[in-house]
Amino acid sequence: MKKHEIKNHFYNTKTLVELWRDFIDWDKRREGENGFLKKLLLGRRRVFESCLGEGCDTIYLTKEGFDVTSNEIDTLFADKAKDNAQKEGVGLKITTFDWRDIDKKFKEGQFDAVLCLGNSLTYLFSKNDQIKTLKNFRFILKRKGILIIDERNYQYFLDDAESILKGGFRYSGKYTYCGTKVHGRPVEIEENKVVMEYEDERTGKKAYLVLYPFRRGEFLSLLREAGFRKITIYSDFKEGYNKNADFYQYVAVK
């Protein structure tokens, strides 16, 4: 496979933003999580969504009555979220910070819950940055506040790289990214780097992301190292570890 020309891992092309809604499928994302977020957030009003994207989860939670502050560092995504929110008649509170700086931007204990969903921590490659980000999320949580964060099934990518790259990528499409017209699949898999390709089957348009593949157990260790003690793991929104899941969610209590 020829290497793709990608400048760096933090490169959100206009095409990526264009494709994102059909990659998610907003209704199917809600079906897949089946009330998971609402249940966890019950009684926790002040929510910080650390990566707004184009607004799918923030718009839903705002409509459900939560007081959501949403962060999006990428202006193309933030603009798209504003458009989407306006169409839905929802107001957004947007900040534009780098996760690594948010301890300087918010007060300690300002939020009841922090969300970092859609497989986003994977944008950061260095352990220092990952830990700093998780520590910052913990810092802005009040005592007993919760971080809800997820990752992809990267160990499967690493274990089955050869067959995946030959076209045998296994993906249920039922959780988190559920679109049927835009497909995401890895096109490069290395020990410390995965390149994901997103393709719209109707137009042939493609976008790429370069991401860091966490090994089995690595994410949990990072959360512990960042100071979280009570951590529950879910596999495709079901409590416990299932090696065949597409995504793993962690609920970490401060």
Ligand SMILES: C[S@@+](CC[C@H](N)C(=O)[O-])C[C@H]1O[C@@H](n2cnc3c(N)ncnc32)[C@H](O)[C@@H]1O
């Ligand atoms: C895979 S997208 C997920 C977006 C959304 N949560 C969803 O589920 O569709 C990852 C998001 O993380 C944001 N992001 C990546 N690195 C970041 C950083 N260092 N600080 C703040 N946001 C960052 C990107 O701008 C992007 O919107």
